[in-house]
Amino acid sequence: MSWKAIGIFDSGVGGLTVLKEIVKTLPQEDTIYFGDTARVPYGTKSPETVIRYSHQITEFLVSRDIKLLVVACNTASAVALDSLKEAFPIPIVGVIEPGSSRAVSVTKTGKVAVIGTEGTVKSSAYTKAIKRLSPDVQVVTRACPLFVPLAEEGWVDNDVTRLTAEIYLKGLKEGGVDTLVLGCTHYPLLKEVIAGVMGNEVLLVDSAEETARTVAGILGEHDLLRPVAEKGNHHYFVTDVPAGFIRVGNRFLGGELGDVYQVDLDQSLIKGEGADEGE
Ligand code: DGL
Numbered sequence: 653m654s655w656k657a658i659g660i661f662d663s664g665v666g667g668l669t670v671l672k673e674i675v676k677t678l679p680q681e682d683t684i685y686f687g688d689t690a691r692v693p694y695g696t697k698s699p700e701t702v703i704r705y706s707h708q709i710t711e712f713l714v715s716r717d718i719k720l721l722v723v724a725c726n727t728a729s730a731v732a733l734d735s736l737k738e739a740f741p742i743p744i745v746g747v748i749e750p751g752s753s754r755a756v757s758v759t760k761t762g763k764v765a766v767i768g769t770e771g772t773v774k775s776s777a778y779t780k781a782i783k784r785l786s787p788d789v790q791v792v793t794r795a796c797p798l799f800v801p802l803a804e805e806g807w808v809d810n811d812v813t814r815l816t817a818e819i820y821l822k823g824l825k826e827g828g829v830d831t832l833v834l835g836c837t838h839y840p841l842l843k844e845v846i847a848g849v850m851g852n853e854v855l856l857v858d859s860a861e862e863t864a865r866t867v868a869g870i871l872g873e874h875d876l877l878r879p880v881a882e883k884g885n886h887h888y889f890v891t892d893v894p895a896g897f898i899r900v901g902n903r904f905l906g907g908e909l910g911d912v913y914q915v916d917l918d919q920s921l922i923k924g925e926g927a928d929e930g931e
Contacts, residue, residue, distance in 0.1 A: 655878045657682035657887075658867065659718035661709045664692035665804065665897055666837030667724030668904040670747065671886075673864035674722065678871070680882040684716055686915075687901075690891035693800060695769025695836070699731040702771065706732035708917045710740055712889070719876050720745065722867060726836050726859065727769050730777035743870050750866040751833050751859030752781035756789060758855050759831040763790045765824045768835030770795045778835055792827060796820045796836070803838035804900050809845055817842070817849045825850055833857045841904065888912040 658678075660671050664687045671685050686709050688694075694702045706728045713721060720743045723729045723736065729746030737744050755764045766778040773795040782791050798816050807813050824832065832854050834840055840858050847856055871877045878884070887910060890897045894912040901909045 655682065655882075656717055656719035656876075657684045658720050658722060658871075659684050659686070659710075659713035659716070660722040660724050661686040661688070661706075661713060661728070662725040662837055663687070663694035663705075663727065664689045665900045665904055666800070668901050669837055669840045670722060670724035670860040670863055672905055673858075673860040674867055675884065675886070677864040677868050678877070679884060680878040680880050681871075681884045682878075683884060683886045684713060684718060685886065685888045686713060687888070687890045687897055689897050693769070694725055694727040695771045695797060695800065697727075697771065699771070699775065702728055703732045703735055706736055707739065710736055710744075712915065712917060714740055714742065718742065720867065720871060722863060723747065724837060724860075724863070727771040727775075730768075730772045730775040743874065745863060745866055745870065747837075747859040747863045748777050748781050748835075750862035751835060751857055752778055753785055754857045754862045755831050755833050756782055756786045758857065759789060761828050761830040762786075762788060763792070763827065763829045764831045764833065765827075765829040766791060766793045766833040766835045767796045767799075767820070767839065768793070769800070770797055772835055778833060792824060792829065794820060794824065796839070799836065799842055800838045803841040806900075806903055808841050813842060813845050814848070817845050821846065821849050825854060829854060831855050831857060834859060886910050889915045891915055891917065 658681050723746045726747050729748045733746040773793045779791040782789050802813050840860055894914055898909055898912055
């Protein structure tokens with residue numbers, strides 16, 4: 653029996669935090685990861701542009717016969733999920749619903765904060781999803797754009813990052829928030845600094861972990877899970893030259909990436925590059 657892969661896409665390298673959780677939860681599954689490294693960031697782009705990019709990438713992944721698509725990018729999940737679901741007849745999972753549902757289930761004060769890119773915050777997608785689940789929960793949102801380059805630079809625990817976090821997150825705790833949703837692919841890397849600023853009483857919700865649980869649930873329901881005795885293979889496609897993706901990606905995944913292939917979405921595959929070729 654041949655088994656199809658799970659497709660995962662992001663604007664770049666950040667979605668590897670979601671891939672990592674999926675592999676941890678479902679080590680038997682094959683995955684195909686797509687990072688749109690030539691066009692990152694999505695967080696500052698208009699919804700129309702992000703929707704267009706998301707459709708192109710989904711077409712590419714669907715042509716490789718995936719069984720389920722994970723939109724790992726919060727910004728793309730926030731603005732493109734509905735139109736992707738309308739256009740493609742496969743199960744599609746975004747990161748907003750899983751993170752929102754976890755936040756609703758853990759908050760005790762009924763006050764939840766969500767941090768993300770400007771695109772995600774402007775879309776109000778998290779606020780709408782949380783209110784749909786529990787209309788009485790109060791939601792405050794804050795865009796933290798500098799967290800993305802800091803995470804990519806590997807500045808996950810230094811004074812600049814701590815000061816940036818203090819400035820961004822100031823006021824959230826005083827407002828009585830007891831739950832903070834990390835609504836961006838990159839933020840799980842800054843978890844320790846963010847937790848340090850927010851204090852022990854505030855619970856951090858990692859959308860990546862919740863999304864992996866949701867994926868496992870959907871595959872189980874559709875009887876699409878591979879037997880647990882199997883070991884998954886992982887393939888990576890990017891739209892810019894692979895070197896930068898490999899360097900930062902190894903840090904994000906905490907290990908060696910497999911082969912990474914460069915793709916021109918208008919022309920298909922250009923070339924492959926092994927993870928050990930580095931910069
Ligand atoms: N992947 C994006 C997100 O989760 C962050 C990086 C970007 O702006 O493209 O929203």
